Amino acid sequence: MTFEEVQKELDENVMPTYARFPVAIASGKNATAKDVQGREYIDFTSGIGVNCLGYADPEWAAAVAAQAGTVQHISNLYYSPVQAELAEKLCAVSGMGKVFFCNSGAEANECCIKLARRYGAQALGMEGPEIVTLKNSFHGRTVTTLAATGQKVFHENFLPLTEGFRYADTTMDGVKACVTEKTCAVLLELIQGEGGVVPLGEGFVKELREFCTEKKILMMIDEVQTGVGRTGAFYCYQNYGVQPDVISSAKALSGGLPMGACLCTEELGGVLGRGMHGSTFGGNPVACAGALAVLRRVADPEFLESVKAKGSCFTEHLKKMPGISEVRGMGLMLGAKPEKGTPGEIAAKCAESGLLILTAKDMLRLLPPLTITREETDRGLAILEKVLKSFV
Numbered sequence: 036m037t038f039e040e041v042q043k044e045l046d047e048n049v050m051p052t053y054a055r056f057p058v059a060i061a062s063g064k065n066a067t068a069k070d071v072q073g074r075e076y077i078d079f080t081s082g083i084g085v086n087c088l089g090y091a092d093p094e095w096a097a098a099v100a101a102q103a104g105t106v107q108h109i110s111n112l113y114y115s116p117v118q119a120e121l122a123e124k125l126c127a128v129s130g131m132g133k134v135f136f137c138n139s140g141a142e143a144n145e146c147c148i149k150l151a152r153r154y155g156a157q158a159l160g161m162e163g164p165e166i167v168t169l170k171n172s173f174h175g176r177t178v179t180t181l182a183a184t185g186q187k188v189f190h191e192n193f194l195p196l197t198e199g200f201r202y203a204d205t206t207m208d209g210v211k212a213c214v215t216e217k218t219c220a221v222l223l224e225l226i227q228g229e230g231g232v233v234p235l236g237e238g239f240v241k242e243l244r245e246f247c248t249e250k251k252i253l254m255m256i257d258e259v260q261t262g263v264g265r266t267g268a269f270y271c272y273q274n275y276g277v278q279p280d281v282i283s284s285a286k287a288l289s290g291g292l293p294m295g296a297c298l299c300t301e302e303l304g305g306v307l308g309r310g311m312h313g314s315t316f317g318g319n320p321v322a323c324a325g326a327l328a329v330l331r332r333v334a335d336p337e338f339l340e341s342v343k344a345k346g347s348c349f350t351e352h353l354k355k356m357p358g359i360s361e362v363r364g365m366g367l368m369l370g371a372k373p374e375k376g377t378p379g380e381i382a383a384k385c386a387e388s389g390l391l392i393l394t395a396k397d398m399l400r401l402l403p404p405l406t407i408t409r410e411e412t413d414r415g416l417a418i419l420e421k422v423l424k425s426f427v
């Protein structure tokens with residue numbers, strides 16, 4: 036198929052909810068994608084933080100193919116050895132006690148929200164428990180995770196949303212102003228990804244942890260974008276030296292297959308009991324095999340160190356790049372503020388020039404595969420520099 040044929044068929048048959056770049060990707064290897072015409076692109080997006088091992092990683096692909104050729108799906112009516120192995124490893128790497136498997140970030144947050152509401156009702160005797168989230172946050176596109184999202188722009192068109200959320204400024208005073216006798220949990224991202232790659236301060240996060248413990252409020256961290264090695268720790272809270280009560284994880288968890296997870300402490304492990312939650316595909320064996328292949332690589336301290344080193348290399352280069360006024364983020368979750376041109380215009384020109392890059396608010400956003408090579412990094416950054424120069 037030519038690009039035009041792909042574009043025509045998609046535009047005629049798929050709901051127009053996405054603004055797509057005029058690129059049709061047919062294959063890839065590590066951080067290099069190839070379009071239907073055989074043209075190469077350096078990929079600083081990883082499919083929005085999903086392909087942590089890049090395209091077509093041989094070990095990952097072999098694990099997924101082997102599982103697909105053995106048992107592709109069983110329901111959660113039966114025990115799955117591959118799900119059992121993943122659950123054990125994921126709890127160990129996160130320091131959590133129990134996991135619920137689902138298929139996406141929004142679903143993982145839905146599980147956190149249900150768990151928090153049930154905890155509020157059951158353990159704290161609350162009627163209509165409320166959850167505090169932060170302004171400028173993003174937690175998903177389902178009606179309830181939209182309600183959890185602290186950005187009005189996402190709420191438009193879909194009212195009425197689920198009740199029971201309050202949006203706090205990112206300060207202790209801001210959080211305290213939203214906490215009432217009905218507050219059962221605080222849900223937050225440690226780096227607000229869609230909000231423009233905004234890392235939270237360590238002092239605030241540590242103080243919030245203490246405050247939540249004191250008030251018996253659950254600290255729930257949305258690790259959907261920051262998790263699975265992205266920031267140089269397996270989960271970003273490990274960089275902050277805090278242990279949350281509940282986390283959500285998705286995106287990179289299975290290296291490119293749909294998988295989400297909600298993890299909680301052992302103490303909270305029984306809050307959602309039999310029949311209270313479920314998912315047909317949750318913990319699907321093929322997705323679990325993909326996730327085990329990811330964990331084998333990414334949970335290795337040496338691998339995580341390499342992410343930090345790559346992140347420093349990117350940051351150094353970006354800081355020196357003419358046309359970039361600010362660089363922020365952690366590990367390989369980075370934002371760069373352009374001085375001239377909008378992020379959208381720059382990203383479009385990058386795509387024309389052979390580089391795939393993301394945007395978030397007024398920032399260019401970089402989420403390259405954690406396995407990106409030095410050569411791919413240099414090629415991509417050279418394209419970005421050239422594009423930025425054309426805007427001066």
Ligand SMILES: Cc1ncc(COP(=O)(O)O)c(C=O)c1O
Pocket residue numbers: 139140141142144173174175176224228229257258259260285286
């Ligand atoms: C922090 C965060 N939470 C939740 C989501 C929603 O994840 P999904 O698109 O897999 O539902 C995203 C997606 O970008 C995200 O960045």
